[in-house]
Amino acid sequence: MICPKCGREFAAPDLRSLNVAADPSLRERVKDGSVFVCKCPVCGADCLAPEPILYHDPEHKLLIAYTTAGLSSEGLEGYTCRLVSSVGELIEKVKVFDAGLDDVALELCKFVTSQELKKNVSLKFLKMDGADGEITLTYPENGQMQMLEIGHNVYTDCVGIVSRNPVLRQSAQGLVRIDQAWVSQFIAG
Numbered sequence: 072m073i074c075p076k077c078g079r080e081f082a083a084p085d086l087r088s089l090n091v092a093a094d095p096s097l098r099e100r101v102k103d104g105s106v107f108v109c110k111c112p113v114c115g116a117d118c119l120a121p122e123p124i125l126y127h128d129p130e131h132k133l134l135i136a137y138t139t140a141g142l143s144s145e146g147l148e149g150y151t152c153r154l155v156s157s158v159g160e161l162i163e164k165v166k167v168f169d170a171g172l173d174d175v176a177l178e179l180c181k182f183v184t185s186q187e188l189k190k191n192v193s194l195k196f197l198k199m200d201g202a203d204g205e206i207t208l209t210y211p212e213n214g215q216m217q218m219l220e221i222g223h224n225v226y227t228d229c230v231g232i233v234s235r236n237p238v239l240r241q242s243a244q245g246l247v248r249i250d251q252a253w254v255s256q257f258i259a260g
């Protein structure tokens with residue numbers, strides 16, 4: 072990879088097999104992002120590891136791929152396979168699935184919430200907590216990260232909508248990119 076600061080080339084860490092079953096400490100280092108940061112050996116700058124990055128959670132049958140190379144979901148029957156376009160999206164997916172949430176319903180939730188906000192912002196899942204399972208989303212505004220709490224019932228409603236929509240369910244099969252653009256094609260169409 073090329074260091075964005077000094078322009079020198081160095082060997083990127085191999086993140087083609089982030090298997091959380093083989094290394095349990097990996098899960099947290101993925102979620103806090105530290106596993107994706109590498110140091111340039113020339114100038115010492117912190118750099119973000121490039122693709123391809125493959126996250127694999129065999130216990131939960133989950134595969135998340137950050138790559139533009141051709142990938143097939145062959146041999147991954149019963150798996151939830153997701154394509155993402157950035158390290159940030161990969162981290163968000165891991166947080167969503169680790170919270171036991173369905174990412175299709177969550178993307179719908181984000182879509183509905185951004186409509187209500189009447190703001191053209193990109194919402195990200197941060198966490199689910201509290202006795203009522205409140206969901207915290209974040210979005211950037213005026214250079215700052217804003218937090219937004221939504222009730223668990225919003226998510227539950229979205230789970231219901233998804234379960235009653237076979238086309239939506241069907242399109243979430245295989246190795247797919249589930250994001251705001253994906254959800255909006257079913258709603259805005």
Ligand SMILES: [Zn+2]
Pocket residue numbers: 074075076077078079111112113114115116
């Ligand atoms: Zn450098």
